[in-house]
Amino acid sequence: MIAWGTSIRAKLITIILAMTAGALMIGMVGMTINYYQTTQQALVADTETQAQLLANNALVPASLSDEATLKRILQSSVLNDRFGAAVFDNTGNLLALRDENDTDFYISEAEFKNSKSVIWGDERLMVWAPMHQEDGEFAGTVYLKVSNRAFFSRIRAFAFMSISIVAVIIFFVYLISLKLQRMISGPLVELEGISREVSGSGNYSIRVPYYGEDEIGSLANSFNQMLEKIEVNQKERDAASEALQLNKKRLERAVKDLQYLANYDSLTQLPNRALCMDRIKYALKRASRTNLMVAVLFLDLDHFKDVNDSLGHAVGDQLLKATSQRLLEKIRSEDTLARLGGDEFVIILNELHDTEDVISIVEKIVTSFETPFQLSNYEVNTTVSVGVCMFPHDGVDVDSLMKAADAAMYKAKEVGRNTYEFYEAELNQLAIRRHQLANELRQAVKNGELSLVFQPQLNIVENKVIGAEVLLRWHHPILGNISPAEFIPIAENTGLIKEIGNWVMDNACQKIAECRRLGYEIRLAVNLSALQFRQINLPEMIASTLQKYRIPPKLLEVEITESMLVRDVSQAIDILERLKEMQIRIAIDDFGTGYSSLSYLRRFPLDALKIDRTFIDELIVDVDDTAITLAIISMAKSLRLEVIAEGVETAEQQEFLAKNNCDDIQGYYFSRPLTYKDFVQFLASSKPIDNSYNRTAR
Numbered sequence: 001m002i003a004w005g006t007s008i009r010a011k012l013i014t015i016i017l018a019m020t021a022g023a024l025m026i027g028m029v030g031m032t033i034n035y036y037q038t039t040q041q042a043l044v045a046d047t048e049t050q051a052q053l054l055a056n057n058a059l060v061p062a063s064l065s066d067e068a069t070l071k072r073i074l075q076s077s078v079l080n081d082r083f084g085a086a087v088f089d090n091t092g093n094l095l096a097l098r099d100e101n102d103t104d105f106y107i108s109e110a111e112f113k114n115s116k117s118v119i120w121g122d123e124r125l126m127v128w129a130p131m132h133q134e135d136g137e138f139a140g141t142v143y144l145k146v147s148n149r150a151f152f153s154r155i156r157a158f159a160f161m162s163i164s165i166v167a168v169i170i171f172f173v174y175l176i177s178l179k180l181q182r183m184i185s186g187p188l189v190e191l192e193g194i195s196r197e198v199s200g201s202g203n204y205s206i207r208v209p210y211y212g213e214d215e216i217g218s219l220a221n222s223f224n225q226m227l228e229k230i231e232v233n234q235k236e237r238d239a240a241s242e243a244l245q246l247n248k249k250r251l252e253r254a255v256k257d258l259q260y261l262a263n264y265d266s267l268t269q270l271p272n273r274a275l276c277m278d279r280i281k282y283a284l285k286r287a288s289r290t291n292l293m294v295a296v297l298f299l300d301l302d303h304f305k306d307v308n309d310s311l312g313h314a315v316g317d318q319l320l321k322a323t324s325q326r327l328l329e330k331i332r333s334e335d336t337l338a339r340l341g342g343d344e345f346v347i348i349l350n351e352l353h354d355t356e357d358v359i360s361i362v363e364k365i366v367t368s369f370e371t372p373f374q375l376s377n378y379e380v381n382t383t384v385s386v387g388v389c390m391f392p393h394d395g396v397d398v399d400s401l402m403k404a405a406d407a408a409m410y411k412a413k414e415v416g417r418n419t420y421e422f423y424e425a426e427l428n429q430l431a432i433r434r435h436q437l438a439n440e441l442r443q444a445v446k447n448g449e450l451s452l453v454f455q456p457q458l459n460i461v462e463n464k465v466i467g468a469e470v471l472l473r474w475h476h477p478i479l480g481n482i483s484p485a486e487f488i489p490i491a492e493n494t495g496l497i498k499e500i501g502n503w504v505m506d507n508a509c510q511k512i513a514e515c516r517r518l519g520y521e522i523r524l525a526v527n528l529s530a531l532q533f534r535q536i537n538l539p540e541m542i543a544s545t546l547q548k549y550r551i552p553p554k555l556l557e558v559e560i561t562e563s564m565l566v567r568d569v570s571q572a573i574d575i576l577e578r579l580k581e582m583q584i585r586i587a588i589d590d591f592g593t594g595y596s597s598l599s600y601l602r603r604f605p606l607d608a609l610k611i612d613r614t615f616i617d618e619l620i621v622d623v624d625d626t627a628i629t630l631a632i633i634s635m636a637k638s639l640r641l642e643v644i645a646e647g648v649e650t651a652e653q654q655e656f657l658a659k660n661n662c663d664d665i666q667g668y669y670f671s672r673p674l675t676y677k678d679f680v681q682f683l684a685s686s687k688p689i690d691n692s693y694n695r696t697a698r
């Protein structure tokens with residue numbers, strides 16, 4: 001298929017055809033003109049001869065005005081079937097007509113006198129032949145009128161024939177040019193096709209066939225040489241890139257090996273000391289968010305040195321490997337077994353609910369050593385001494401926990417090996433203190449040892465105090481200040497929390513009313529414990545307290561934790577909906593540490609999310625905490641909830657939160673929890689008293 005307008009073939013054919021047609025047309029027109037002229041001249045000459053012949057014959061009868069003879073003479077002449085003839089005397093009078101009916105022989109005076117003897121008209125040729133006496137006197141005129149239709153039809157036939165010949169010639173020229181162009185442009189087209197194939201497939205091994213020694217042949221040759229060079233270059237490049245990939249893979253493997261070596265023990269393939277410390281750190285972080293415990297177990301094989309000394313290091317190594325296998329079988333996949341070096345191992349037990357869980361695992365570990373180890377040539381009996389410590393009871397950082405576990409392990413060795421010891425001093429003390437606090441908490445409420453403090457909350461956008469979180473304090477006459485983090489769980493366990501919770505709610509509402517009287521329309525957030533939240537009549541109890549102090553419910557916010565919601569979802573929804581109907585605000589405390597899923601959040605009628613302090617602690621510094629904080633803000637926004645960040649301690653944290661759409665903040669950077677008196681002073685210093693509100697309230 002020829003692409004007209006773009007291909008060389010088409011162009012070539014067009015040029016050949018145009019030139020041929022042009023030349024033929026010129027030739028044809030020339031020939032037609034020539035034919036026209038010669039045919040016309042012949043016709044005129046013929047007619048003139050006839051006219052002169054008639055003039056000679058008609059001279060005598062014309063002098064005698066013998067019409068009959070003249071007529072006969074005129075009829076005897078043969079020209080063509082469509083001719084007329086007439087004889088006039090010397091004065092222009094008609095003497096005779098060839099055909100009586102052919103009266104179209106009027107000759108004007110001008111024509112008569114016209115010396116011109118031939119007139120070539122549109123339809124006919126007119127010829128005059130004068131008749132002269134012997135003495136030369138003019139005797140009259142013979143007039144011939146010949147139709148030139150036949151002449152024109154010959155010319156037309158000639159032209160038609162010429163055009164037909166030209167058309168046939170052009171057709172043959174077209175066929176020849178097709179053949180010709182195939183010879184000339186065929187190789188070019190093929191060349192173009194091959195170059196396209198090369199560029200499309202990237203296959204530079206394709207070659208153009210031999211086209212001879214002409215210009216196209218030399219072009220094809222150059223093209224092949226070019227392809228050859230590219231092919232060579234490409235092969236070199238491919239080889240280089242292959243080598244590069246290989247080196248990259250080797251490098252990656254080396255980096256991985258290095259990473260592995262930096263983090264794993266080459267003998268047992270267990271995490272080494274560095275990774276072990278990292279894992280403990282991570283476990284502590286998680287546990288502090290989930291309020292669960294972590295146990296760190298320090299293990300040391302008893303008399304391992306004797307095995308090494310008596311049976312050799314190779315057997316010692318085998319024993320260490322077998323020990324690591326046995327220990328791995330005793331722990332869960334989420335726990336970690338690490339080798340610190342020599343015969344020292346560490347086990348990290350994550351997410352424990354109480355110490356009982358640890359005891360059962362440690363006992364399993366110690367008893368598992370009762371079975372002898374079957375090594376290649378020996379059966380070896382060995383035992384293990386284990387020291388156990390717990391987070392958060394025995395330490396809150398990696399260092400103190402490792403020291404505590406190590407100390408406990410030495411104690412296990414002291415008491416005779418093949419046993420485990422808890423870092424007991426602390427545990428015992430803790431249990432004794434718990435018992436004491438549980439007893440004294442009952443009195444604390446009656447003795448008025450409990451008090452409330454208020455930690456202001458700031459709206460970042462308006463830079464305005466919007467309220468405060470109400471926090472409980474216990475000042476023990478002998479033990480001093482006791483943290484709510486310590487005594488609230490005890491109050492929960494003993495059921496005292498209901499009484500304490502009611503006391504807090506009553507006092508908080510009273511303070512809201514007092515603040516209003518002073519002109520401060522501030523909102524107080526009260527923590528609800530799990531036990532309080534499970535009370536079916538909680539909304540009614542709160543309603544009656546609000547009524548008692550005649551305060552609008554919107555000035556009270558209750559803070560609950562995620563775990564309270566999931567315990568009994570339908571009851572939680574019921575209570576929250578009733579609180580919501582009363583227009584009490586509901587916030588989720590310590591958000592991010594629990595079940596934080598969008599689907600369950602949607603089900604509860606909430607107003608705000610409080611990002612847990614542990615995320616804010618390392619905001620900006622720790623990429624994970626930063627990402628979680630941003631995710632919580634965006635999740636809250638998508639659920640149209642307000643976000644408050646607690647535990648903001650630095651300007652950088654506040655700035656970051658402000659920049660990232662957090663609504664409110666609470667933390668030491670802004671203010672520590674304040675006594676009621678200090679809180680009112682704080683309000684006075686941060687905002688002028690709204691007296692107008694005070695007046696209308698009364």
Ligand SMILES: Nc1nc2c(ncn2[C@@H]2O[C@@H]3COP(=O)(O)O[C@H]4[C@@H](O)[C@H](n5cnc6c(=O)[nH]c(N)nc65)O[C@@H]4COP(=O)(O)O[C@H]3[C@H]2O)c(=O)[nH]1
Pocket residue numbers: 455470471472483484485488504527528529559589590613646647648649666667668669673
């Ligand atoms: N390091 C640091 N800490 C900050 C910062 N800002 C606030 N905090 C502390 O973070 C805790 C926030 O309270 P929470 O998450 O509700 O956590 C509370 C809450 O769960 C519970 N609690 C306190 N008061 C009550 C109460 O009246 N009822 C109940 N059920 N629980 C209470 O005790 C927990 C501990 O309360 P607090 O010891 O008062 O500790 C408070 C507060 O003093 C900061 O910038 N840095």
